[in-house]
Amino acid sequence: MEPDNKIKCKLKCEIVTPEGLKYDDCAIMVVVPGKVGELGILPRHAPIVSRIVIGKVMVKGEDGSRERFAVGDGYVKVQYDRLLLTVDTAERASEIDVERSRKALARAEGWLERARHGDSSVDTNRAYSSMHRARNRLKVAGAE
Amino acid sequence: MAQLQDISRRIASVSNTRKTTKAMEMVAGARLRRAQARIESLRPYAERMIELMQEVARHADTSEKFALLETHEEEKRVGIVMLTGDRGLAGAFNSNILRHGLELHDSILAEGKEVVWVVIGKKGCSTMRFRGHSLSEGIEGITDRPKYTDAAGIAKTIVDMYANYELDKVHLVYNHFKTPMEQVVTDQVVLPMGGEVAEVIAAAEAEGATEGDFIYEPNAAAILNDLLPTYVDTALYRALLESTASEHGARMTAMRSASENAEEMIEHLTLQMNRARQAAITQEILEVVAGAEALA
Numbered sequence A: 001m002e003p004d005n006k007i008k009c010k011l012k013c014e015i016v017t018p019e020g021l022k023y024d025d026c027a028i029m030v031v032v033p034g035k036v037g038e039l040g041i042l043p044r045h046a047p048i049v050s051r052i053v054i055g056k057v058m059v060k061g062e063d064g065s066r067e068r069f070a071v072g073d074g075y076v077k078v079q080y081d082r083l084l085l086t087v088d089t090a091e092r093a094s095e096i097d098v099e100r101s102r103k104a105l106a107r108a109e110g111w112l113e114r115a116r117h118g119d120s121s122v123d124t125n126r127a128y129s130s131m132h133r134a135r136n137r138l139k140v141a142g143a144e
Numbered sequence B: 001m002a003q004l005q006d007i008s009r010r011i012a013s014v015s016n017t018r019k020t021t022k023a024m025e026m027v028a029g030a031r032l033r034r035a036q037a038r039i040e041s042l043r044p045y046a047e048r049m050i051e052l053m054q055e056v057a058r059h060a061d062t063s064e065k066f067a068l069l070e071t072h073e074e075e076k077r078v079g080i081v082m083l084t085g086d087r088g089l090a091g092a093f094n095s096n097i098l099r100h101g102l103e104l105h106d107s108i109l110a111e112g113k114e115v116v117w118v119v120i121g122k123k124g125c126s127t128m129r130f131r132g133h134s135l136s137e138g139i140e141g142i143t144d145r146p147k148y149t150d151a152a153g154i155a156k157t158i159v160d161m162y163a164n165y166e167l168d169k170v171h172l173v174y175n176h177f178k179t180p181m182e183q184v185v186t187d188q189v190v191l192p193m194g195g196e197v198a199e200v201i202a203a204a205e206a207e208g209a210t211e212g213d214f215i216y217e218p219n220a221a222a223i224l225n226d227l228l229p230t231y232v233d234t235a236l237y238r239a240l241l242e243s244t245a246s247e248h249g250a251r252m253t254a255m256r257s258a259s260e261n262a263e264e265m266i267e268h269l270t271l272q273m274n275r276a277r278q279a280a281i282t283q284e285i286l287e288v289v290a291g292a293e294a295l296a
Helices: A098-116 A124-141 B002-059 B093-110 B122-130 B148-163 B195-207 B220-295
Strands: A011-017 A020-034 A037-041 A048-052 A055-061 A066-071 A074-079 A082-087 A090-092 B077-083 B114-120 B135-139 B169-179 B182-191 B215-217
Touching: A011 B002, A020 A066, A020 A082, A020 A090, A020 B002, A037 A048, A037 A074, A048 B002, A048 B220, A055 A124, A066 A124, A074 B002, A082 B002, A098 A124, B002 B169, B002 B195, B002 B220, B077 B093, B077 B148, B077 B220, B093 B114, B093 B122, B093 B169, B093 B182, B093 B220, B114 B122, B114 B148, B122 B135, B135 B148, B148 B182, B148 B220, B169 B220, B182 B220, B215 B220
Parallel strands: A011 A082, A048 B215, B077 B114, B077 B169, B114 B135
Antiparallel strands: A011 A020, A020 A037, A020 A048, A020 A055, A048 A074, A055 A066, A066 A090, A074 A082, B169 B182
């Protein structure tokens, strides 16, 4: 990929999900939840590709504003001051539906409770994953 | 007189039907546009995924084997993932898919192999159960607005079964959206992974490992190993979106021709009614004239 920073950015940040582009703007710092720990990406970062796990992404814009996202599984690629975050879900902190997340969390915990009592119809992997996701959304929204 | 009333009653009934079909046509049209927009929004994600895969494959140690790329030596159990709709009244949308699925099933059985069904959509599930097929998974209620997590959940089941040698090949059968009027029944082999992905990996292998200027966390092979199932998720999600768009397109077309037929029928009946009314009036005049003549 050629460096195609047409609009001159210190660090171009794009967040792509199956539902479309969630963020596309200039930034001066981005913090992402890497598989081996949080990664803080600044301009002129060395080229890197990393797995992303469920967690919080923080983007500090050029004007110093901060935006937070709750993200799911995915990948990040940084090259030529361009950061590409490819994740299965990304929700802006301000757009998180706290009520829905609380319900999802309660539902997932209910499944796990049933699994503990020997209900084999419960998909525990899926229950853990949705519990994890719901907790993350609540945390990013600042409701936990 | 009785005939006249019958006809006008029929006209009322047909125009009520037309109201329903017209409304369904409009609703399907609106949903179709939404479904098309969602296919569009997936495109950048899918492109990035392939780009990333190229990048990673170039640096990964491809001498290592990846379960999803491996063809199984013995093909005993073949999975068919069939996407239908939850609702009918969509022309040949569901029946085309079912026909193709059953043909595929017969040809697999003829080769002496076993078929494992994964059926999505109420229409497909009920038809298959009625015909006495047992479904490994029957998923209903997601085709209206398929979510990525739905696709990922189904894909995970299939991928796990393939990796555990419970399945040796997987077909994905769905309606590909070509135009609102035209759906193409598509039969795609999703596992073992071939096509685009195999090309990408083969090209990377041919090129040989270039000097790795990238840092990989945890490492290139592990990332590639995770990317492959993600690609299956995306393929399934895309098929779900295509199928939904096709369903709305097919319903819109079917409802449009139903409305047109109803209109034609109304015209025909109105003509008939007018004729009958005229005949009745003529009859009455004749009777009055005859009566007057008799009195004169």
